[in-house]
Amino acid sequence: xSDNEMDPMIDDEIIAISIEEIYAAIKSINAExxxxxxxxxxxxxxxxxxxxxxxxxxxAGMLKLERMRLLCQRVEDVLDTMRAGPEKITPERIDxxxxxxxxxxxxxxxxxxxxxxxVIDGKLETLYAxxxxxxxxxxxxxxxxxxxxxxxxxxxxxxxxxxxxxxIRTEKLDFMxxxxxxxxxxxxQLLGSVNEIRLLAGKVRALGPELEKMRNKKAAVLREGIAxxxxxxxxxxxxxxxxxxxxxxxxAQLTDGIVKSRMVNIEELFSLFPRLVRDVARQFGxxxxxxxxxxxxxxxxxxxxxxxxxxxxILRNSVDHGIEEPHLRREKNKPETGTITxxxxxxxxxxxxxxSDDGQGIDPAxxxxxALRKGLVTPEKVEKMKDSMKIMLICLPxxxxxxxxxxxxxxxxxMDVVLSNVEKMNGSLxxxxxxxxGTTFKLMLPHNxxxxxxxxxxxxx
Amino acid sequence: MAHDGELLSYINKKDPDGxxxxxxxxxxxxxxxxxxxxxxxxxxxxxxxxxxxCGEAENGADAVEKYKDLRPDLVTMDVHMPVMxxxxxxxHIIAFEKSAxxxxxxxDSEDSTVKEAIMNGAKNFAVKPPERKLLLDKIKASLK
Numbered sequence: 001x002s003d004n005e006m007d008p009m010i011d012d013e014i015i016a017i018s019i020e021e022i023y024a025a026i027k028s029i030n031a032e033x034x035x036x037x038x039x040x041x042x043x044x045x046x047x048x049x050x051x052x053x054x055x056x057x058x059x060a061g062m063l064k065l066e067r068m069r070l071l072c073q074r075v076e077d078v079l080d081t082m083r084a085g086p087e088k089i090t091p092e093r094i095d096x097x098x099x100x101x102x103x104x105x106x107x108x109x110x111x112x113x114x115x116x117x118x119v120i121d122g123k124l125e126t127l128y129a130x131x132x133x134x135x136x137x138x139x140x141x142x143x144x145x146x147x148x149x150x151x152x153x154x155x156x157x158x159x160x161x162x163x164x165x166x167x168i169r170t171e172k173l174d175f176m177x178x179x180x181x182x183x184x185x186x187x188x189q190l191l192g193s194v195n196e197i198r199l200l201a202g203k204v205r206a207l208g209p210e211l212e213k214m215r216n217k218k219a220a221v222l223r224e225g226i227a228x229x230x231x232x233x234x235x236x237x238x239x240x241x242x243x244x245x246x247x248x249x250x251x252a253q254l255t256d257g258i259v260k261s262r263m264v265n266i267e268e269l270f271s272l273f274p275r276l277v278r279d280v281a282r283q284f285g286x287x288x289x290x291x292x293x294x295x296x297x298x299x300x301x302x303x304x305x306x307x308x309x310x311x312x313x314i315l316r317n318s319v320d321h322g323i324e325e326p327h328l329r330r331e332k333n334k335p336e337t338g339t340i341t342x343x344x345x346x347x348x349x350x351x352x353x354x355x356s357d358d359g360q361g362i363d364p365a366x367x368x369x370x371a372l373r374k375g376l377v378t379p380e381k382v383e384k385m386k387d388s389m390k391i392m393l394i395c396l397p398x399x400x401x402x403x404x405x406x407x408x409x410x411x412x413x414x415m416d417v418v419l420s421n422v423e424k425m426n427g428s429l430x431x432x433x434x435x436x437x438g439t440t441f442k443l444m445l446p447h448n449x450x451x452x453x454x455x456x457x458x459x460x461x
Numbered sequence: 462m463a464h465d466g467e468l469l470s471y472i473n474k475k476d477p478d479g480x481x482x483x484x485x486x487x488x489x490x491x492x493x494x495x496x497x498x499x500x501x502x503x504x505x506x507x508x509x510x511x512x513x514x515c516g517e518a519e520n521g522a523d524a525v526e527k528y529k530d531l532r533p534d535l536v537t538m539d540v541h542m543p544v545m546x547x548x549x550x551x552x553h554i555i556a557f558e559k560s561a562x563x564x565x566x567x568x569d570s571e572d573s574t575v576k577e578a579i580m581n582g583a584k585n586f587a588v589k590p591p592e593r594k595l596l597l598d599k600i601k602a603s604l605k
Contacts, residue, residue, distance in 0.1 A: 009505050018498035054541045058568045062590035
């Protein structure tokens with residue numbers, strides 16, 4: 001058995017579970033790594049992350065993903081260095097771990113897709129160079145990563161059975177949903193056709209009395225024939241009615257079942273955010289931590305996908321414009337690290353999401369002035385506005401464009417996009433703010449993604 | 462079904478390693494690893510030689526519990542696990558039963574933890590991912 005072939009003992013089931021475990025580990029690393037703070041030694045967390053990479057290394061070895069195995073080894077080395085003491089935990093080293101995680105992701109994505117990803121080798125080179133530079137011991141062996149190999153194995157289905165659960169791509173559920181809809185729609189049309197035939201049968205039945213009027217033998221024979229046909233019709237219709245009723249009931253239940261199976265835990269969405277906040281904070285030179293408070297809330301996967309972008313915009317804005325720079329926060333006697341909190345609650349009709357920051361707040365006067373300057377609103381309208389309304393002006397399209405170097409438009413990119421997305425979902429957005437205390441974005445989103453109850457009207461019916 | 466291949470090779474083979482020559486019954490193995498994929502692989506390899514997998518554990522603490530409960534003939538032990546590391550589990554198990562047979566499974570042959578484990582009573586070690594023949598040889602040797 002050559003070095004690059006997997007052990008024949010490793011069957012499809014083992015491969016599928018290994019890949020599932022790899023993705024789970026990467027997800028966990030991304031969820032927990034942002035909590036690692038420069039200059040602060042958190043042994044438990046470091047050990048946890050180390051263990052994740054160790055697992056990844058083992059799994060990579062099993063799947064003969066040699067580049068990934070080597071990568072995990074090197075990241076382990078970096079983590080090992082960090083374990084030595086708080087002074088070893090530098091932002092650069094933390095970045096190396098993040099980059100390593102991302103490249104792992106790329107490698108396993110390419111593997112499951114079955115096609116090579118040309119960017120990987122370049123990224124590996126850059127990362128290894130950076131690791132060298134940070135002065136870490138590297139594994140003995142080739143200085144350059146091995147030449148790119150086309151990933152073997154083709155596309156492996158990520159469907160698998162484990163602990164009575166199954167993972168399904170939403171496209172498959174959408175497909176099923178569409179088929180269920182087809183059934184509902186067609187059974188209504190079927191009912192329509194049946195009713196048409198019922199009418200025709202009625203016409204046939206009506207011939208009976210007409211024939212009765214013609215008192216002759218042939219008419220009598222016809223009349224008997226018609227009576228027989230009508231009786232058969234009635235019998236058939238009784239059956240058809242029963243059948244259509246069952247189809248109707250079953251497809252309603254089927255639709256219901258599919259709707260329920262599309263529900264996912266909102267944690268799926270939130271687990272992506274600590275990483276995002278961390279990256280944006282770095283980008284803007286802020287220190288921010290994210291706190292997520294939500295119970296086990298289940299919402300439709302489509303809703304999750306739709307609120308992702310608005311939430312990302314809001315978080316970016318909070319970091320960029322809400323949370324002040326550390327030195328400014330110090331001057332205000334605030335902790336240097338700003339806090340963003342996400343709160344989620346669900347009631348019968350709505351999903352309530354509150355995103356609060358303890359930043360500088362939004363100044364209604366400044367916002368109104370900027371809106372006036374940009375010609376987005378007239379002075380008369382502004383006169384009559386309450387402060388709470390003025391704050392909402394940041395959601396006007398065109399508000400976020402920069403005018404001059406001394407732009408004080410406050411909130412920046414994307415609030416108009418957020419508002420339009422929220423409205424597309426038939427939801428509502430409210431912004432509350434107190435100067436220097438902070439800002440809270442409140443989203444209220446109906447969570448019953450209404451599904452077809454199949455009332456399709458054809459022309460003229 | 463996944464087991465067919467193992468069953469066939471068991472039937473076709475004379476004297477599979479997994480059968481204790483003295484008692485004529487299979488050796489009982491406890492498989493410990495936090496990765497389900499890895500446990501599955503080890504189990505498959507062992508079953509192909511008619512070993513009986515009497516239990517599985519996901520972490521060191523569970524391993525110790527199950528050892529006390531099941532009294533297996535041998536344990537395959539992953540080195541790095543949550544809750545309790547492999548090394549600690551080894552120490553606990555050896556403290557419980559000096560003659561316990563434990564084979565460490567590790568990603569890293571240079572791992573100093575493996576050396577410590579052996580100094581603390583583990584009989585042998587195998588490298589991940591386990592190559593069938595190598596793993597079987599080590600287990601067979603440890604059971605002597």
